[in-house]
Amino acid sequence: MLSAISRGRDVAAPARAVPEETAVALVYDGSTEAVMMATPADLEDFAVGFSLVEGIVGSPGEITDLSIVAGPAGIELRLWLAAPRADAYGRRRRRLAGPTGCGLCGIESLDEAMRPARRIASDLSVASTDVAAAISALEAAQHLAHATHATHAAGFFVPGRGLVALREDVGRHNALDKLAGALARRGIAGAGGVVVITSRVSVEMVQKTAAIGAPVLIAVSAPTALAVRTAQAAGLTLVVMARGTGFEVYAGVERLRDLAPHG
Structure with missing residues (x-):
């Protein structure tokens, strides 16, 4: 991690640290699926989480081998899949490789980008105080963000237990992928x-x-309209602009037991 010399600030204040950003390639059975610019930490979680949320595997057990290979241009996360996942992945790769050769063009990639979110099946309810507690716990646990002011975080908060997992990254998507992998590897539902x-x-x-x-x-910030519609269709409760004790609910207010309409 690099650091800088400050100008125009209190000379006693410590210089700000700078987070690392590295090209990370996700390679399945010898074929590169994606290259992401990411913080080179918690890479096992990143590999597993990306694989799960993108539907490449259904469980961590379908990954038979995972190796992290660093090179001069970046890092490769090399994953090998168990059959029949390996066969399904091979068919998917052949289907997406269109005449342009880019592998991400045409109707298949548009359908994938706009895929319906998984329908939520959970009877969990939370209170407004849980929202404030989750935000407070996330803010306190962001060690990399406190040092750099340049990273995002994704955490998993369990009412009554607190923050049970947190991952940070320069990319917001990467942080959430890493969280997904951390939860799956620890067996947390x-x-x-x-x-x-x-x-x-x-x-x-x-x-x-x-x-x-x-x-x-x-989330501490606002949603897009498509995100709201997708959350509503998936049965996901979407709480945004959560800062201090204030927040806005765009979907699934029935899970907030002290705000849900009665009768």
């Missing part, structure tokens, strides 16, 4: 808690939260 994030809510953040199985997504 998403249905029992809420996801809390430091970023705005785009449709991808809703899709990834639904893939985790968490019934509530709490």
Whole structure:
């Protein structure tokens, strides 16, 4: 991690640290699926979480081998899949490789980008005080953000227990993928808690939260209209602009037991 010399500030104040950002390639059975710019930490969680939320595998057990290979241009996360997942992945790769050769063009990639979010199945309810507690716990646990002011975080909060997992990254999507992997590797079911994030809510953040199985997504910033519609269709409670004790609910207010309409 780099650091800078401050000018125009209190000379006694420590210089700000700078987070690392590295090209990270996710490679399945020898084929590169994606290259992400990411913080090179918790990479096992990243590999597993990305694989799960993108539907490449259904469980961590379908990954038979995972190796982290660093090179001069970046890091490769090399994953090998068990059959029949390996066969299904091979068919998917062949289908997406269109005549342009880019592998991400045409109607298949549009359908994938706009795929319906997984329908939430959870009877969890939370109180307004849980929203404030989740935000407070997330803020306190962001060690990399406190040092750099340049990273995002995604956490998993369980009412009555507190924050049970947190991952940070320069990318908001990456942080949520890492969280998904951390939960799966520890055997923590998403249905029992809420996801809390430091970023705005785009449709991808809703899709990834639904893939985790968490019934509530709490964010410090605002959502897009597509994210709201996707959350409503998935039965996901969407709490945004959560700062201090204030917040706004755009979907699934019935899970907030002290705000839900009665009768």
